[in-house]
Amino acid sequence: MLVGMARTSTLEQKAGLEAQIRDLQVYGCEEVFSEQVSSVGERPQLDAAIKSLRKGDKLVVTKLDRLARSVRHLGELLETLEAKGAGLVILSMGGQQIDTTTATGKLMLNVMSSVAQFEREMMLERQKEGIAKAKAEGKYTGRKPTAxxxxxxxxxxxxxxxxxxxxxxxxxxxxxxxxxxxxxxxxxxxx
CATH class of the missing domain: 1.10.10 (Arc Repressor Mutant, subunit A)
Structure with missing residues (x-):
């Protein structure tokens, strides 16, 4: 069975959530779980989707960022799915569809998620450098202390x-x- 999982971070992203649900249904998901929460908060619908999986089932998401918040979190999710005998399908990952029930799919997912994590860390590094430069030039004062x-x-x-x-x-x-x-x-x- 194919079980879909759709997520947006905020309630304002209704169109994005609807598009994900549509794509998951078109792919053939018989059941679709959805939630509008930050990936760092509690994810009750993701938990329910994973709980519903049986051996041979696949959890399907439209994009990786709709599922995991980090490479570590992804690894934990994959371990959970593997323990249940289930797989993961990502409909769009760098223009590719990835299915972790195949050796190639697992390899591609690991490589691409590592690259995504690297890009995020580089972006944070550049952000810190930019803030340090702005502070040195007196252009960055930070947030006004409201309390x-x-x-x-x-x-x-x-x-x-x-x-x-x-x-x-x-x-x-x-x-x-x-x-x-x-x-x-x-x-x-x-x-």
Whole structure:
């Protein structure tokens, strides 16, 4: 049986999700799971799709980035599929269709996913270099610290006896930001 998996990162990508579902159905997927979540978050539909697989079944995705977030994650997914006796089909990977139930498909997937990981790491390296250069030239100041701008309100609410959790909820900051404000305030008082 062919089991499809479609995913987009955000709810705004409805057309992209619909296109994936259509492509999976055209390919012959009898069942299609779909979700609109980030690849780094919980993936309940992916878990359900994998759970539904039986020996000889294939999980089908339109593109690799719709399935895995890294080479490591892909490796883990492949191990899970292999343990179930299932395979993976990627409909479009560099203009090729890849099927991991064949030796050539496994080789192509490993090579191409490694290249994709390498490209991502190179892009992050270039990004760091660009930021360092911009900082050296005084053109990059980073994100404006929004929580620190709320210091007076945070300290006032804490002094009124409100719990830290309620202060965070009311002011709209994280607990970590609250502790940074407290720490800065205590340091300022001592010094």
């Amino acid at each position: 620190m701008a709320k210091s007076d309100a945070v300290l006032s609410l804490l002094q009124s006896g409100m719990t830290k959790k309620k202060v965070c909820d009311q002011v709209g900051i994280s607990m970590a930001s609250l502790y940074r404000i407290i720490e800065k305030h205590n340091t300022t008082q001592v010094g």
